[in-house]
Amino acid sequence: MEASKKRNLLYNIRLFAMLLVLIALYAFSVNRNKSRQIAKTLVFFEPTKDQFISKTTVNKLLIENIREAGSHTKENLDLNQLEHTLNANPMIKKSEVSLGIDGVLRAKVEQRAPVARWVNDGMIFYIDDAGTKMPLSELTSARVPLVTGAITKENTKDICEVLKYINDDSFLKKDIIGVKIAPNGSLLMLSRSYDFKIDFGEPKHIHRKFCNYKAFYFKAEADKSLEKYKLVNLRFTKQVVCTK
The missing domain is CATH 3.10.20.310 (membrane protein fhac)
Known part of the structure:
Protein backbone atom coordinates (compact mmCIF):
# COMPACT_ATOMS: atom_id res chain seq x y z
CA MET A 1 0.00 0.00 0.00
CA GLU A 2 2.84 2.33 0.96
CA ALA A 3 4.65 1.53 -2.29
CA SER A 4 1.51 2.33 -4.28
CA LYS A 5 1.17 5.72 -2.59
CA LYS A 6 4.80 6.51 -3.30
CA ARG A 7 4.37 5.62 -6.98
CA ASN A 8 1.30 7.85 -7.24
CA LEU A 9 3.14 10.67 -5.50
CA LEU A 10 6.13 10.37 -7.82
CA TYR A 11 3.80 10.24 -10.83
CA ASN A 12 2.02 13.40 -9.71
CA ILE A 13 5.32 15.15 -9.07
CA ARG A 14 6.60 14.23 -12.53
CA LEU A 15 3.30 15.31 -14.11
CA PHE A 16 3.44 18.63 -12.27
CA ALA A 17 7.07 19.13 -13.28
CA MET A 18 6.24 18.43 -16.93
CA LEU A 19 3.39 20.92 -16.73
CA LEU A 20 5.74 23.58 -15.34
CA VAL A 21 8.21 22.88 -18.14
CA LEU A 22 5.48 23.21 -20.77
CA ILE A 23 4.28 26.49 -19.25
CA ALA A 24 7.84 27.80 -19.17
CA LEU A 25 8.43 26.80 -22.79
CA TYR A 26 5.17 28.42 -23.87
CA ALA A 27 5.99 31.64 -22.03
CA PHE A 28 9.46 31.64 -23.54
CA SER A 29 8.02 31.09 -27.02
CA VAL A 30 5.47 33.88 -26.60
CA ASN A 31 8.06 36.35 -25.32
CA ARG A 32 10.48 35.38 -28.06
CA ASN A 33 7.76 35.81 -30.69
CA LYS A 34 6.84 39.25 -29.33
CA SER A 35 10.44 40.39 -29.35
CA ARG A 36 11.03 39.34 -32.95
CA GLN A 37 11.62 42.03 -35.53
CA ILE A 38 9.06 42.60 -38.29
CA ALA A 39 10.37 40.54 -41.21
CA ARG A 112 -10.76 56.10 -53.48
CA ALA A 113 -12.28 56.20 -56.97
CA PRO A 114 -12.64 59.68 -58.52
CA VAL A 115 -15.88 60.56 -60.31
CA ALA A 116 -14.85 64.07 -61.40
CA ARG A 117 -12.00 66.54 -61.71
CA TRP A 118 -13.04 69.70 -59.87
CA VAL A 119 -11.67 73.18 -60.56
CA ASN A 120 -12.05 75.34 -57.45
CA ASP A 121 -10.34 78.67 -56.67
CA GLY A 122 -7.73 78.04 -59.34
CA MET A 123 -6.86 74.60 -57.96
CA ILE A 124 -7.72 71.20 -59.44
CA PHE A 125 -8.70 68.15 -57.40
CA TYR A 126 -10.33 64.82 -57.97
CA ILE A 127 -13.47 64.13 -55.95
CA ASP A 128 -14.86 60.68 -55.18
CA ASP A 129 -18.52 59.61 -55.01
CA ALA A 130 -18.78 60.96 -51.45
CA GLY A 131 -17.43 64.38 -52.41
CA THR A 132 -14.07 63.80 -50.73
CA LYS A 133 -11.17 65.68 -52.30
CA MET A 134 -8.28 63.74 -53.81
CA PRO A 135 -5.07 65.23 -55.22
CA LEU A 136 -4.19 64.51 -58.83
CA SER A 137 -2.08 61.39 -59.19
CA GLU A 138 1.33 61.11 -60.83
CA LEU A 139 0.59 57.48 -61.73
CA THR A 140 -2.52 57.85 -63.87
CA SER A 141 -5.13 60.30 -65.12
CA ALA A 142 -8.76 59.37 -64.57
CA ARG A 143 -11.19 59.81 -67.44
CA VAL A 144 -13.82 61.79 -65.56
CA PRO A 145 -15.79 65.01 -66.27
CA LEU A 146 -14.31 68.41 -65.45
CA VAL A 147 -16.56 70.15 -62.93
CA THR A 148 -16.68 73.91 -62.37
CA GLY A 149 -18.78 75.83 -59.88
CA ALA A 150 -19.44 75.48 -56.18
CA ILE A 151 -19.76 72.10 -54.49
CA THR A 152 -21.11 72.86 -51.05
CA LYS A 153 -22.20 70.93 -48.01
CA GLU A 154 -25.80 71.38 -49.13
CA ASN A 155 -25.43 70.12 -52.71
CA THR A 156 -22.59 67.58 -52.37
CA LYS A 157 -24.83 64.52 -52.12
CA ASP A 158 -26.98 65.41 -55.15
CA ILE A 159 -24.03 66.48 -57.32
CA CYS A 160 -22.09 63.33 -56.48
CA GLU A 161 -25.08 61.13 -57.33
CA VAL A 162 -25.15 62.69 -60.81
CA LEU A 163 -21.40 62.25 -61.24
CA LYS A 164 -21.50 58.66 -60.02
CA TYR A 165 -24.33 57.89 -62.45
CA ILE A 166 -22.23 59.28 -65.30
CA ASN A 167 -19.19 57.32 -64.17
CA ASP A 168 -21.11 54.04 -63.91
CA ASP A 169 -22.70 54.32 -67.37
CA SER A 170 -20.36 53.33 -70.21
CA PHE A 171 -21.99 55.68 -72.75
CA LEU A 172 -22.26 58.71 -70.46
CA LYS A 173 -18.71 58.19 -69.18
CA LYS A 174 -17.43 58.59 -72.75
CA ASP A 175 -19.82 61.37 -73.77
CA ILE A 176 -20.05 63.79 -70.83
CA ILE A 177 -16.77 65.68 -70.44
CA GLY A 178 -17.85 68.73 -68.45
CA VAL A 179 -20.36 69.78 -65.80
CA LYS A 180 -20.93 73.41 -64.82
CA ILE A 181 -22.75 74.09 -61.56
CA ALA A 182 -24.73 77.34 -61.76
CA PRO A 183 -25.24 79.54 -58.66
CA ASN A 184 -28.87 78.35 -58.48
CA GLY A 185 -27.72 74.70 -58.43
CA SER A 186 -28.74 73.73 -61.96
CA LEU A 187 -26.30 71.77 -64.14
CA LEU A 188 -25.05 72.45 -67.64
CA MET A 189 -23.12 69.63 -69.32
CA LEU A 190 -20.84 69.32 -72.33
CA SER A 191 -20.65 66.47 -74.84
CA ARG A 192 -17.35 65.09 -76.07
CA SER A 193 -18.47 64.51 -79.65
CA TYR A 194 -20.79 67.44 -80.38
CA ASP A 195 -20.94 71.18 -79.71
CA PHE A 196 -24.40 71.29 -78.13
CA LYS A 197 -24.85 71.96 -74.43
CA ILE A 198 -27.00 69.81 -72.17
CA ASP A 199 -29.29 71.70 -69.78
CA PHE A 200 -29.79 69.11 -67.05
CA GLY A 201 -31.52 71.44 -64.62
CA GLU A 202 -31.53 70.54 -60.93
CA PRO A 203 -29.75 67.30 -59.92
CA LYS A 204 -33.04 65.43 -59.54
CA HIS A 205 -34.78 62.63 -61.48
CA ILE A 206 -31.31 61.58 -62.60
CA HIS A 207 -32.20 58.22 -64.10
CA ARG A 208 -35.19 59.53 -66.06
CA LYS A 209 -33.32 62.53 -67.47
CA PHE A 210 -30.35 60.49 -68.63
CA CYS A 211 -32.63 57.85 -70.16
CA ASN A 212 -34.35 60.63 -72.10
CA TYR A 213 -31.00 62.00 -73.21
CA LYS A 214 -29.72 58.64 -74.43
CA ALA A 215 -32.96 57.95 -76.31
CA PHE A 216 -32.73 61.36 -77.99
CA TYR A 217 -29.03 60.94 -78.76
CA PHE A 218 -29.30 57.54 -80.41
CA LYS A 219 -32.33 58.55 -82.48
CA ALA A 220 -30.77 61.82 -83.61
CA GLU A 221 -27.52 60.03 -84.35
CA ALA A 222 -29.38 57.58 -86.57
CA ASP A 223 -31.04 60.53 -88.31
CA LYS A 224 -27.65 62.27 -88.59
CA SER A 225 -29.11 65.40 -87.03
CA LEU A 226 -27.03 65.80 -83.85
CA GLU A 227 -24.82 68.47 -85.38
CA LYS A 228 -27.83 70.72 -85.90
CA TYR A 229 -28.53 71.28 -82.21
CA LYS A 230 -27.09 73.93 -79.91
CA LEU A 231 -28.97 73.08 -76.71
CA VAL A 232 -30.54 69.88 -75.39
CA ASN A 233 -32.94 70.62 -72.53
CA LEU A 234 -33.51 67.76 -70.07
CA ARG A 235 -35.35 69.78 -67.42
CA PHE A 236 -38.67 68.18 -68.35
CA THR A 237 -38.77 64.52 -67.35
CA LYS A 238 -41.33 63.52 -70.00
CA GLN A 239 -39.69 65.09 -73.03
CA VAL A 240 -36.46 66.47 -74.45
CA VAL A 241 -36.64 70.01 -75.82
CA CYS A 242 -33.92 70.90 -78.31
CA THR A 243 -32.82 74.21 -79.78
CA LYS A 244 -31.15 74.45 -83.19
Whole structure:
Protein backbone atom coordinates (compact mmCIF):
# COMPACT_ATOMS: atom_id res chain seq x y z
CA MET A 1 0.00 0.00 0.00
CA GLU A 2 2.84 2.33 0.96
CA ALA A 3 4.65 1.53 -2.29
CA SER A 4 1.51 2.33 -4.28
CA LYS A 5 1.17 5.72 -2.59
CA LYS A 6 4.80 6.51 -3.30
CA ARG A 7 4.37 5.62 -6.98
CA ASN A 8 1.30 7.85 -7.24
CA LEU A 9 3.14 10.67 -5.50
CA LEU A 10 6.13 10.37 -7.82
CA TYR A 11 3.80 10.24 -10.83
CA ASN A 12 2.02 13.40 -9.71
CA ILE A 13 5.32 15.15 -9.07
CA ARG A 14 6.60 14.23 -12.53
CA LEU A 15 3.30 15.31 -14.11
CA PHE A 16 3.44 18.63 -12.27
CA ALA A 17 7.07 19.13 -13.28
CA MET A 18 6.24 18.43 -16.93
CA LEU A 19 3.39 20.92 -16.73
CA LEU A 20 5.74 23.58 -15.34
CA VAL A 21 8.21 22.88 -18.14
CA LEU A 22 5.48 23.21 -20.77
CA ILE A 23 4.28 26.49 -19.25
CA ALA A 24 7.84 27.80 -19.17
CA LEU A 25 8.43 26.80 -22.79
CA TYR A 26 5.17 28.42 -23.87
CA ALA A 27 5.99 31.64 -22.03
CA PHE A 28 9.46 31.64 -23.54
CA SER A 29 8.02 31.09 -27.02
CA VAL A 30 5.47 33.88 -26.60
CA ASN A 31 8.06 36.35 -25.32
CA ARG A 32 10.48 35.38 -28.06
CA ASN A 33 7.76 35.81 -30.69
CA LYS A 34 6.84 39.25 -29.33
CA SER A 35 10.44 40.39 -29.35
CA ARG A 36 11.03 39.34 -32.95
CA GLN A 37 11.62 42.03 -35.53
CA ILE A 38 9.06 42.60 -38.29
CA ALA A 39 10.37 40.54 -41.21
CA LYS A 40 8.90 42.59 -44.09
CA THR A 41 5.80 44.42 -45.30
CA LEU A 42 3.48 43.41 -48.12
CA VAL A 43 0.87 45.69 -49.73
CA PHE A 44 -2.21 44.45 -51.58
CA PHE A 45 -4.75 46.59 -53.47
CA GLU A 46 -8.43 45.84 -53.91
CA PRO A 47 -9.07 45.22 -57.64
CA THR A 48 -9.60 48.50 -59.49
CA LYS A 49 -9.17 49.83 -63.01
CA ASP A 50 -6.75 52.64 -62.15
CA GLN A 51 -4.04 52.91 -59.53
CA PHE A 52 -3.68 56.35 -57.96
CA ILE A 53 -1.20 55.49 -55.21
CA SER A 54 1.73 53.11 -55.50
CA LYS A 55 2.65 50.16 -53.31
CA THR A 56 5.94 51.92 -52.67
CA THR A 57 4.14 54.93 -51.18
CA VAL A 58 1.94 52.75 -48.95
CA ASN A 59 4.96 50.74 -47.85
CA LYS A 60 6.82 53.96 -47.03
CA LEU A 61 3.90 55.17 -44.88
CA LEU A 62 3.99 51.92 -42.93
CA ILE A 63 7.75 51.94 -42.42
CA GLU A 64 7.85 55.61 -41.38
CA ASN A 65 5.05 55.08 -38.86
CA ILE A 66 6.78 52.02 -37.40
CA ARG A 67 10.06 53.93 -37.14
CA GLU A 68 8.48 57.00 -35.51
CA ALA A 69 6.62 54.86 -32.98
CA GLY A 70 9.75 52.84 -32.22
CA SER A 71 7.70 49.68 -32.79
CA HIS A 72 10.16 47.52 -34.68
CA THR A 73 9.13 44.46 -32.68
CA LYS A 74 5.82 42.61 -32.89
CA GLU A 75 5.08 43.33 -29.23
CA ASN A 76 5.11 47.11 -29.68
CA LEU A 77 3.23 47.21 -32.98
CA ASP A 78 -0.09 49.12 -32.99
CA LEU A 79 -2.10 47.85 -35.96
CA ASN A 80 -4.94 50.32 -35.38
CA GLN A 81 -2.50 53.22 -35.55
CA LEU A 82 -1.06 51.89 -38.80
CA GLU A 83 -4.55 51.68 -40.31
CA HIS A 84 -5.29 55.21 -39.09
CA THR A 85 -2.11 56.45 -40.79
CA LEU A 86 -3.02 54.82 -44.10
CA ASN A 87 -6.64 55.97 -43.98
CA ALA A 88 -5.47 59.55 -43.46
CA ASN A 89 -3.99 59.50 -46.96
CA PRO A 90 -6.48 61.20 -49.35
CA MET A 91 -5.98 58.47 -51.97
CA ILE A 92 -7.00 55.68 -49.57
CA LYS A 93 -10.62 54.92 -48.72
CA LYS A 94 -10.05 52.03 -46.33
CA SER A 95 -7.22 49.78 -45.17
CA GLU A 96 -6.75 46.62 -43.12
CA VAL A 97 -3.37 45.86 -41.55
CA SER A 98 -2.49 42.47 -40.08
CA LEU A 99 0.62 40.76 -38.76
CA GLY A 100 1.25 37.07 -39.37
CA ILE A 101 3.10 34.64 -37.14
CA ASP A 102 5.81 34.70 -39.80
CA GLY A 103 6.53 38.33 -38.91
CA VAL A 104 5.17 39.65 -42.22
CA LEU A 105 3.11 42.84 -41.99
CA ARG A 106 0.31 42.83 -44.58
CA ALA A 107 -1.72 45.86 -45.64
CA LYS A 108 -4.88 45.50 -47.72
CA VAL A 109 -5.81 48.82 -49.32
CA GLU A 110 -8.98 50.08 -51.00
CA GLN A 111 -8.37 53.22 -53.05
CA ARG A 112 -10.76 56.10 -53.48
CA ALA A 113 -12.28 56.20 -56.97
CA PRO A 114 -12.64 59.68 -58.52
CA VAL A 115 -15.88 60.56 -60.31
CA ALA A 116 -14.85 64.07 -61.40
CA ARG A 117 -12.00 66.54 -61.71
CA TRP A 118 -13.04 69.70 -59.87
CA VAL A 119 -11.67 73.18 -60.56
CA ASN A 120 -12.05 75.34 -57.45
CA ASP A 121 -10.34 78.67 -56.67
CA GLY A 122 -7.73 78.04 -59.34
CA MET A 123 -6.86 74.60 -57.96
CA ILE A 124 -7.72 71.20 -59.44
CA PHE A 125 -8.70 68.15 -57.40
CA TYR A 126 -10.33 64.82 -57.97
CA ILE A 127 -13.47 64.13 -55.95
CA ASP A 128 -14.86 60.68 -55.18
CA ASP A 129 -18.52 59.61 -55.01
CA ALA A 130 -18.78 60.96 -51.45
CA GLY A 131 -17.43 64.38 -52.41
CA THR A 132 -14.07 63.80 -50.73
CA LYS A 133 -11.17 65.68 -52.30
CA MET A 134 -8.28 63.74 -53.81
CA PRO A 135 -5.07 65.23 -55.22
CA LEU A 136 -4.19 64.51 -58.83
CA SER A 137 -2.08 61.39 -59.19
CA GLU A 138 1.33 61.11 -60.83
CA LEU A 139 0.59 57.48 -61.73
CA THR A 140 -2.52 57.85 -63.87
CA SER A 141 -5.13 60.30 -65.12
CA ALA A 142 -8.76 59.37 -64.57
CA ARG A 143 -11.19 59.81 -67.44
CA VAL A 144 -13.82 61.79 -65.56
CA PRO A 145 -15.79 65.01 -66.27
CA LEU A 146 -14.31 68.41 -65.45
CA VAL A 147 -16.56 70.15 -62.93
CA THR A 148 -16.68 73.91 -62.37
CA GLY A 149 -18.78 75.83 -59.88
CA ALA A 150 -19.44 75.48 -56.18
CA ILE A 151 -19.76 72.10 -54.49
CA THR A 152 -21.11 72.86 -51.05
CA LYS A 153 -22.20 70.93 -48.01
CA GLU A 154 -25.80 71.38 -49.13
CA ASN A 155 -25.43 70.12 -52.71
CA THR A 156 -22.59 67.58 -52.37
CA LYS A 157 -24.83 64.52 -52.12
CA ASP A 158 -26.98 65.41 -55.15
CA ILE A 159 -24.03 66.48 -57.32
CA CYS A 160 -22.09 63.33 -56.48
CA GLU A 161 -25.08 61.13 -57.33
CA VAL A 162 -25.15 62.69 -60.81
CA LEU A 163 -21.40 62.25 -61.24
CA LYS A 164 -21.50 58.66 -60.02
CA TYR A 165 -24.33 57.89 -62.45
CA ILE A 166 -22.23 59.28 -65.30
CA ASN A 167 -19.19 57.32 -64.17
CA ASP A 168 -21.11 54.04 -63.91
CA ASP A 169 -22.70 54.32 -67.37
CA SER A 170 -20.36 53.33 -70.21
CA PHE A 171 -21.99 55.68 -72.75
CA LEU A 172 -22.26 58.71 -70.46
CA LYS A 173 -18.71 58.19 -69.18
CA LYS A 174 -17.43 58.59 -72.75
CA ASP A 175 -19.82 61.37 -73.77
CA ILE A 176 -20.05 63.79 -70.83
CA ILE A 177 -16.77 65.68 -70.44
CA GLY A 178 -17.85 68.73 -68.45
CA VAL A 179 -20.36 69.78 -65.80
CA LYS A 180 -20.93 73.41 -64.82
CA ILE A 181 -22.75 74.09 -61.56
CA ALA A 182 -24.73 77.34 -61.76
CA PRO A 183 -25.24 79.54 -58.66
CA ASN A 184 -28.87 78.35 -58.48
CA GLY A 185 -27.72 74.70 -58.43
CA SER A 186 -28.74 73.73 -61.96
CA LEU A 187 -26.30 71.77 -64.14
CA LEU A 188 -25.05 72.45 -67.64
CA MET A 189 -23.12 69.63 -69.32
CA LEU A 190 -20.84 69.32 -72.33
CA SER A 191 -20.65 66.47 -74.84
CA ARG A 192 -17.35 65.09 -76.07
CA SER A 193 -18.47 64.51 -79.65
CA TYR A 194 -20.79 67.44 -80.38
CA ASP A 195 -20.94 71.18 -79.71
CA PHE A 196 -24.40 71.29 -78.13
CA LYS A 197 -24.85 71.96 -74.43
CA ILE A 198 -27.00 69.81 -72.17
CA ASP A 199 -29.29 71.70 -69.78
CA PHE A 200 -29.79 69.11 -67.05
CA GLY A 201 -31.52 71.44 -64.62
CA GLU A 202 -31.53 70.54 -60.93
CA PRO A 203 -29.75 67.30 -59.92
CA LYS A 204 -33.04 65.43 -59.54
CA HIS A 205 -34.78 62.63 -61.48
CA ILE A 206 -31.31 61.58 -62.60
CA HIS A 207 -32.20 58.22 -64.10
CA ARG A 208 -35.19 59.53 -66.06
CA LYS A 209 -33.32 62.53 -67.47
CA PHE A 210 -30.35 60.49 -68.63
CA CYS A 211 -32.63 57.85 -70.16
CA ASN A 212 -34.35 60.63 -72.10
CA TYR A 213 -31.00 62.00 -73.21
CA LYS A 214 -29.72 58.64 -74.43
CA ALA A 215 -32.96 57.95 -76.31
CA PHE A 216 -32.73 61.36 -77.99
CA TYR A 217 -29.03 60.94 -78.76
CA PHE A 218 -29.30 57.54 -80.41
CA LYS A 219 -32.33 58.55 -82.48
CA ALA A 220 -30.77 61.82 -83.61
CA GLU A 221 -27.52 60.03 -84.35
CA ALA A 222 -29.38 57.58 -86.57
CA ASP A 223 -31.04 60.53 -88.31
CA LYS A 224 -27.65 62.27 -88.59
CA SER A 225 -29.11 65.40 -87.03
CA LEU A 226 -27.03 65.80 -83.85
CA GLU A 227 -24.82 68.47 -85.38
CA LYS A 228 -27.83 70.72 -85.90
CA TYR A 229 -28.53 71.28 -82.21
CA LYS A 230 -27.09 73.93 -79.91
CA LEU A 231 -28.97 73.08 -76.71
CA VAL A 232 -30.54 69.88 -75.39
CA ASN A 233 -32.94 70.62 -72.53
CA LEU A 234 -33.51 67.76 -70.07
CA ARG A 235 -35.35 69.78 -67.42
CA PHE A 236 -38.67 68.18 -68.35
CA THR A 237 -38.77 64.52 -67.35
CA LYS A 238 -41.33 63.52 -70.00
CA GLN A 239 -39.69 65.09 -73.03
CA VAL A 240 -36.46 66.47 -74.45
CA VAL A 241 -36.64 70.01 -75.82
CA CYS A 242 -33.92 70.90 -78.31
CA THR A 243 -32.82 74.21 -79.78
CA LYS A 244 -31.15 74.45 -83.19
